Amino acid sequence: MPWLSGAYGNPSGHHSVAAAARTALDQARDVLAGALGTVPGDLVVTSGGTESDNLAVLGRALLAPGAVVVGAVEHHAVLNAGRAASQLTGQPLRTVGADRHGRVDLSELAKALDPTVSLVSVQLVNNELGTVQPFADVAALVRRRAPRAVLHTDAVQAAPWFDVAVLAEGADLVSISAHKFGGPQGAGALAFRRPVELAPLLHGGPQERERRAGTQNVAGAVGMAAALAAVRAAAPREAVRVAALRDRLAAGLLERVPGSVLTVGPGVPTAPGHCHVLIEGVDSEELLFMLDTMGLAASAGAACASGAMEPSHVLRAIGTAPEAARGALRLTLGHTSTDEDVEQALEVVPRAVASLRSVGASPGPLARRSA
């Protein structure tokens, strides 16, 4: 990676080393802008999806105060930026619910929209469930009922699989994060697809057309662009391959793990890599521990500041009973996933579940004693 060694220049400088960095950054910007359906000048390189979401939601709300409308199943970067915007501007935050598969409730969205709305943020793909949102319908509703609103979409989960430029048709602002498609951590982008004025969150130099001050992360941007170009080139083939792996994994789990159900019902479009199941009678914290010791990295929801797992706000929003949500398991497949990985998961998960169940519930030593 020359941008961390020989060509270690500040892209805003005036010497030749700086020029090399500038060229690399411009080329990266070309690739990213193309993939996100905008022009290079309207692509802001950020530190990741969280910053991109904050710049969109908070930046818009601060410049043009008004109601902010977000989906209940959005990533915390959007939900909490929306809360902060509401606190800072004194304007309402309206949270729109979802159906049991995680799709934004369009009739609820329609009710939340009016001419006072300044910003709407609805993701393309849900990060926990993989559910693809009916974004074209969302965009049409927003245009019709909230003419003043800027429409932002968090495309972080969509970028590894879908043509975001097409899927996000109708969005004004689009967030992505490099590490979700094999790029480096700490790099992301916010694409402006229509002229939108935002209040910058970082103040300083005039970088990124005065929308984000600070020397750019050249290595991060170059890595992000290379990774996005690679996944885009492979996408159509990879999406089919990984979806087939995922379908095999899902079917295998349902067959081999009694008491398991798919969280997202059949026929609902999802990202190819997501497999989310609810397993009866196991505690996901215990299941993840077992899977980790057996060499399988899985997830269940989000972690809190202490690193403890928090009950998933997404499962709560789609109406999953707390008891069922306790047994949530999210397995995600990526571009590097193979047949062997699926075989391993299908061997390990049923074994871990069976092991936890074989110990069974116990009233506990104290309960036994006083009985």
Place this chain on the structure above:
Amino acid sequence: MRVLVALSGGVDSSVAAALMTEQGHEVVGATMKLWGGPSDSGCCSVADVEDARRVCQQLGVAHHVFNFSSEFERDVVAPYVEGHARAVTPNPCISCNAHLKFDRFWQRARHLGFDAIATGHHARVSGRPTGRVGGPGAGPWHLRRGRDAAKDQSYVLYMLGQAQLRDLVLPVGEMTKEEVRAHASRLGLRTASKPDSQDVCFISRTGGRSAFLGDRIPVGPGRLVSPEGVQLGEVQELELLTVGQRRGLGPAGHIGPGAGPSGRRYVLDVDLVQRKATLGPLAGLMVSSLDVGGVTWVDEEPQTGEALQVQMSAHGRPVGGHWEPSPLGDGHGRVWLVEPVRRVAAGQAVVLYRPDPDGDLVVGGGTSGG
């Protein structure tokens, strides 16, 4: 042995994990996330979890965080709050041990196939775990005071039974606190000079008990009266008074006849129904026996008239006494003391010890009926 070590982020549990590692056991560290609200000490803050994680990194062992906050709310915080609403003051650290550390955590170790659990308590268990957590095993196991008398924590472990003792290792029980800190310093552990935790972990120093309870239960004024029924004054938060309390009573705490030779009055009784607290001299608090309920035994039950030591608070001075079980055999009974002691608030733990030259043995304990 495969051991799950409970790390609070303090020095004792850090050294417990270090000792288990040094003894060649396969160690996994775990910190329980218990309290989601504000905290300035205790075992629940992000900084403490971070300390535990960093200690595990230094020791080269895995670290996990178990989210037991809903159980903690249900089994520790709610009963604590609810107790105050009926003039009972439970010890939350003891409920936490009973429901979280030695039940929920024990269950988790059992589900995950560990052979033992270890904590940083200053107390001693005779014998070593023999097999899987929750498995069969021949006892009896004994629970003994820690080597460091000043730091002994056997009082808060009285609820343990044979089933848990057989799975439990207390690696710092044979050490003094100084030795624990010296060991942590030698290993360069970041918790080596961390102060001991104080008080209740979910009650912050800034707001205190009164702000915590005031937000959760209806708190209202009450009359302060003498044992003869003479009105002495008023308090704004009757629910927050505890039997034995001397401070915070205003002029009623020391003015007027009947305040005793020290000129001070103590809370003798709190009556939430009639909205009054009875105040009187220290002599009015002194009792020679205590009613104890919910008794569980760690060790062999006491013989009739057997001379025992009785401890009524975490670091209180033990007093000689003996146990008289209720004829109903329902876990109730009376502790008779060889000298008068201050009455203990309802809900506080009363722990019985059997004197032993190698360190007194916990026989069992229960909660004071007030």
